[in-house]
Amino acid sequence: MQHPKTNGVHDRKTLNTQEAFPCPICRHGQIEALTLMDAFACNFCRHIFTTNLKEQTVHVEDSSQPMTWRWNGRKWQTVNQTDLDLSIIIWMVGLALVVLPPSLIWLPSKIFVPLDGDSGAWFPTFWIALTFGLHFTFVAWLMAEHYQLPFYVAGKVRIRRWLERFSA
Numbered sequence: 001m002q003h004p005k006t007n008g009v010h011d012r013k014t015l016n017t018q019e020a021f022p023c024p025i026c027r028h029g030q031i032e033a034l035t036l037m038d039a040f041a042c043n044f045c046r047h048i049f050t051t052n053l054k055e056q057t058v059h060v061e062d063s064s065q066p067m068t069w070r071w072n073g074r075k076w077q078t079v080n081q082t083d084l085d086l087s088i089i090i091w092m093v094g095l096a097l098v099v100l101p102p103s104l105i106w107l108p109s110k111i112f113v114p115l116d117g118d119s120g121a122w123f124p125t126f127w128i129a130l131t132f133g134l135h136f137t138f139v140a141w142l143m144a145e146h147y148q149l150p151f152y153v154a155g156k157v158r159i160r161r162w163l164e165r166f167s168a
Helices: 084-111 123-147 150-167
Strands: 030-033 039-042 048-052 057-060 068-071 076-078
Touching: 084 123
Parallel strands: none
Antiparallel strands: 030 039, 039 048, 048 057, 057 068, 068 076
16 A cells, blocks of 8 residues: 655644644754743753744753754754854864873973883873873863754763662
8 A cells, every 4th residue: 555645845844832843952852832931841951942933943042052943844954143253262272272282291202202111101102192082072072062962962861860860
């Protein structure tokens, strides 16, 4: 038995307050209208969104990063409102935090080379790698927090729920 083909118009739904929609941030939960408010809330990540039903957009309200998405009838599309100057500064500071500290350790280790056969000759290489790894992890965490990446938000929610299960 064959199913009738749809032309794509009938299976699209408009943003409204009576239905649930996938969360544009975590992509795991559903956003539903809050009672007596022009707002939506996610049942997974608990973010709150204000809606513009005329433009079919939602704007996250409980984040330091201003993010807006437009509903196209099937999925969310980001509305690019990024501040390019701020993004460039954030990326440059992040790059400096990752590259500069290991470089400050690498330079003296190459100027003052350990003696051959010294038992601690491995330590400068280890210290450079450790410094790079920790600074990279720190900057990656800050970027994920700043841009509210979906996998990061979902991971935070899962960890919080896991910890709540053991604390109760």
